[in-house]
Amino acid sequence: MSADEELVETTVGSDLDADGIAALLGEAVLDREEHLNAPGFVIRPDAVQEVLTKLRDEAGFDHLSCVTAQQYTDRYESIYHLTSYDDRQREVSVVVPTDPERPVSQSAEPVFRTADWHEREAYDLVGIEYEGHPDLRRILLPQTWQGHPLSLEYHQDKPQIVTLDAHKNPLEADHRGNSETMFLNIGPHHPATHGVLHLKAVLDGEQVADVEPDIGYLHRCEEQMCQAGTYRHQIMPYPDRWDYISAGLLNEWAYARAAEDLADLEVPEYAQVIRTMSAELCRIASHLLAMGTFALDVNGDFTAAFMYAITDRERVQDILEDLTGQRMMFNYFRLGGVAWDLPEPREEFFGKIRDFLDHLPGAAEEYHNLITRNEVFQLRCVDTGYLSPEVAKSYGCTGAVARASGIDYDLRRDDPYGYYDELDWEVITEDGCDNYARLLVRMREVEQSARIIEQCVDLLEDWPEDDREIQSNVPRTLKPDEDAEIYRAVEGAKGELGIYIRSDGTDKPARFKIRSPCFSNLQALPAIAEGEYIPDLIAALGSLDIVLGEVDR
Amino acid sequence: MTPTFTPLQNDAVLLPERLVDLLGLGEFGVAGEVVAAFLGAFLVANLMMAMTGVAGPWAKRKITAAFTDRIAVNRVGPFGLLIIVADAVRLLSKELIIPDGVDRPAWDLAPILIASTALLGFAVIPMGSGIHLADPEVGLVFVFAVASMTSVGLVMAGYASNNKYSFLGGMRAVAQNLAYEIPLIVVAVSVVIFAGTLQMSEIVAAQAEPLLVIAGVTIPAWYAFVNPFAFVLFVAANMMEIGRNPFDTPEAPTEIVAGYQTEYSSVYFVLVFLGEFLHIFLGGAIIATLFLGGPAGPVLPGIVWFLIKIWAVFLFTQWLRSALPRFRIDQLIEVGWKGLLVLSFANLILTAIIVGVIA
Structure with missing residues (x-):
């Protein structure tokens, strides 16, 4: 009896089928799509947080696995691939189309913290802007990069020459004022960063007051090469x-x-x-x-x-x-x-x-x-x-x-x-x-x-x-x-390694998106390490077992 | 022959004296004694630096390799021994990079200080076979005094390097030194209570007495046998003193790159490393003198036994380095203040009571 109750408890909302979800989301849904792995719901770009909150709290989709951004000739699109930690086979794709002239949609970061980096990447590579995002900067490419490489208008041969002054000097934040804290660059060349990773750390004595991973040193355009x-x-x-x-x-x-x-x-x-x-x-x-x-x-x-x-x-x-x-x-x-x-x-x-x-x-x-x-x-x-x-x-x-x-x-x-x-x-x-x-x-x-x-x-x-x-x-x-669109994942060495592919009928994918487990895991480092000592920060980084080749792709 | 030379001595003959006799320098009076003293110091310093030369580029690699199932250097010379020469040439011929904004001359003095203070400690160590430079009544205090001066060098290096990792390393070195020095000396005091003297030769002599005889084998009264508890405490505190695993936090590669020595290259790098290895050997020499009967041992000459003992301590440090994790700096200080300090005082009081009751 009690076991049954428990079962009911843990599967709240998980019996919802696609129509049930549509009913739950109500008027936020503009259209329905069918992806090979999951039903897709096209929603209003200003209702992202509302929809994701509902799906998370009332339908049990508590895992934002991946955010795919892509550009069509007539629109930009962000796809939020949602699934559940309790039942991985329940999946839903939330498709957020935006205006091609002004690609802005609401950020999902307040609902899923993982959306922070995923949306930064979408902004960096595709050019979609996210309203309400706490820190919408480029993440893989240099801050001075011209254009968004995976967008259709990207000018491949445009020279990327920027003056040295324009590059933000990583040492600039190296303040030595009368502050109580000390800024410390850990990496990109450091014995314990397991590759070219740069951690911007603020230390209070030996304790880590703040740490921010700076990635992208090993970005090799893997998605574009696959496309x-x-x-x-x-x-x-x-x-x-x-x-x-x-x-x-x-x-x-x-x-x-x-x-x-x-x-x-x-x-x-x-x-x-x-x-x-x-x-x-x-x-x-x-x-x-x-x-x-x-x-x-x-x-x-x-x-x-x-x-x-x-x-x-x-x-x-x-x-x-x-x-x-x-x-x-x-x-x-x-x-x-x-x-x-x-x-x-x-x-x-x-x-x-x-x-x-x-x-x-x-x-x-x-x-x-x-x-x-x-x-x-x-x-x-x-x-x-x-x-x-x-x-x-x-x-x-x-x-x-x-x-x-x-x-x-x-x-x-x-x-x-x-x-x-x-x-x-x-x-x-x-x-x-x-x-x-x-x-x-x-x-x-x-x-x-x-x-x-x-x-x-x-x-x-x-x-x-x-x-x-x-x-x-x-x-x-x-x-x-x-x-045809599909998002499929396997259990890689570091976690859920997912691939999103959209076909355009040719023999090459129109969009190839890699969901790297290290990317998401590394994002949790500040939450793990803040308040700990430097040696624990290093140990935490080691325990996350990241590979920068997969983080930066 | 030179009655003014060793007023504190009873019968032990020191190395400079022997040299005076050997080379017939007596007739030059004080000048002859000075020359002999320099000569003696030169010999002892070179002996210890030769040990370091073998330990650093060769023995350390071979020992670590043995612990980790590898072969290590074996290309240059027999057993790769000539790597010592190759490495010396390589290290000395590298460019000495002086970073912007280093605080000179503190930055230049630090490596010299680190190396020289460690070397200075050997002046009062009785090495057997008549190799003993000086034997002041306060020998033990002297050796601790110079050994802890190394910490000053570490702080200078860390602070003057204009590098945050160096700075962190320097700060860690200070914190660590404060935590280990007191227990180290308090444990040594328990030995002094046994021996009743601070003079190194006397401490060694006191350990020559037989402790007990088992099946015809005489066990000498080495303080490691008399008071194993103090021995263990001292070895632990000594690992902190020389900053080796599990207490290598001031350098802590993988955390703070290389700590206070991050910015040193070429000759200065060699000096810093020389200092570190000399320090390990000095730690070994102190352990040998206080707890292992100094140069005493059967059959072989004293100097050989002495070297065996300090190499055993060196081997022990390398063993720990391959096997043990590193403490975090706050945990290390906790171990120092809350663990070692309390235990070392307990050991001191216990020793005092036992010695008081027996005597």
Whole structure:
């Protein structure tokens, strides 16, 4: 009885279908659309906050996964991809069209804090302005950039020459007045920023009074490059370069999943098993590196744990090299399957994987002894870098960061793809909400990934020889239906890695938008680190496990 | 022969004296003694700097590599030993970059101060085999005095560098020094209560007594055996003193880049590092003298035992660096004031009572 009540409690509004939502939103809705992943509601540009608040509070859409901005010949459009942390398969797209002459719509930032950066990016790359946004500046490009690169009027050859004076000197804020606080530039070249990240920190003694991440140093126009490539062949190499730290196959899967659903392609079961196995290998490699670098941040430069983690990651890299021929830029997935079958002799390959899996429990024990069970380490990491579940949800945190804040959210289970729902494994959550919990989640996830891989190897070993279809029959030139739109995500190494694609009937996407989990997770850093000490800021940054290649794209 | 030379000595013969005898400088009177003293200081300083030279570019790498399953330097010379020469040439031939707005001459003096104060401490350390430069009655106080002068160098470096990371490092160094110095000296005082003297040679001599005999093996009364509690406390406080893991907060790479030494390059960088390694060895020398019987040991000559002991302490610091996380600065100060200080006073009082009851 009480269980039933609980069920009712947690599923408030989640029984609403598209018509129900339309009724809820009432006159704010101008039109209805049908996206491949979700119903779309075209709403008035001045009703964004009202609509999103209603959807969040009354319909249970508490996760603003992504904001896609794009320009059509007759309008600008912002799409808010909403879903629910409790039920990932419930999705809704809120489409906000704006006037082409004066592209202004209401900001969603007061409803979802994650909209802050997403809307800044939309403004930066597409040129839509958001009314009521607290800080609408460029985020990826330099502040002096001329034009908005993804807008239709963008003048590609216009010289971007600006005088040096016009560039805001990053040292300008380096005030040395009689202030009680000290401004400190952490990065872009700093041992612990894990790449080219610039943190503008204001210190009060050793404590962090304010911190603001400044990103964009590694922006490589990935979205635009994907828009210039053909679905079938030219896009797949790019995902490897987003989260380039050995998570390549997970990224490739994000594109493969979105494009396959867009073009309605089948993937043979055998290929799905290979995909699942190889993707989990990538996850292990990525988590091992995250653990190692976190130890580096907390322990210091010469910690043995880092080298041990790298050594174990190397074994995974070797396996992936045997499979794909590459160690980082795999380019192994294809639309409709994978590039080639497992390497021969298969027994040797399986033996190598099994050796690694046998080695893993002992290695995990050693890591726990070296890292998590060390009392000094616990002193440093337990209860520092606190991220409450509510704040995490508001910032759209996903992956290990969300799961360490007790949010039971994993796309592999909640929005099943590949072979995951056939296998026996668990979603790991911790409710510590601190740096320690985030590390622990990753370390425990490695064990779960190992379970998945083991089951995949069992399956592959017994797979009948005449049924090893690695790729379905995919047309040479893919031209999805005109105006088909899809937003699909997979559980990447760092969290929900989503791809939005809009087709215009040609063999190249009209809009290709990447929802990077690191982008959203990094955005939560100020909420985590403010009021903490500098070492905890560094530890918090490490525990978020960001890759700047994915943040900046 | 030179009756005015060592008025405080009973029978221990110091290195300058021996040199006077050996080189026949006695006939030159005071001038001869001065030359011998300089010569002795030169030899001791070079011995310690040679240790540092081996430790910095080579041994440290090899030890860390052993802890982290790597090979480390093995290309230049046997076991990569010639990397010492290569690194010396490399470091000294780099450009000395002087950033804008550094506060000279404080900025220039700091590396010299850091290196020289650490070196100065070795003057009163009995190294065995007759290598002992001076043996004043207040030897122990002297060694602590010069060792803690290094902190002044660190603060100077941090403050004069005109760099916020250096500044943070310098401030951390001050806070840390205040937190460790007192426990360190209070623990040392408990040894003084046992030995009844501040003179280094006497402290070493007091440890030569047999403590007990087990199965025919005589265990000497090293204070590490007599009072292991004090030994552990002293080693911990010493790790803070020399600023190594888990107490390396003043440099804390990955947090504040390199702390007070961020802006130093070339020769100054070498000096700062020289100072740090000398400081580790000086810490080892103090531990050896106070707790491990100084240069005492079977079979091998005293100087060899002495070097073995200070290298053991060095190895210990490297072990901790590979294994332990770093404390946060506030936690470190808490450990210093609330933990070490209380324990060291408890140790002092306990020692005083025990010694009082026995004596």
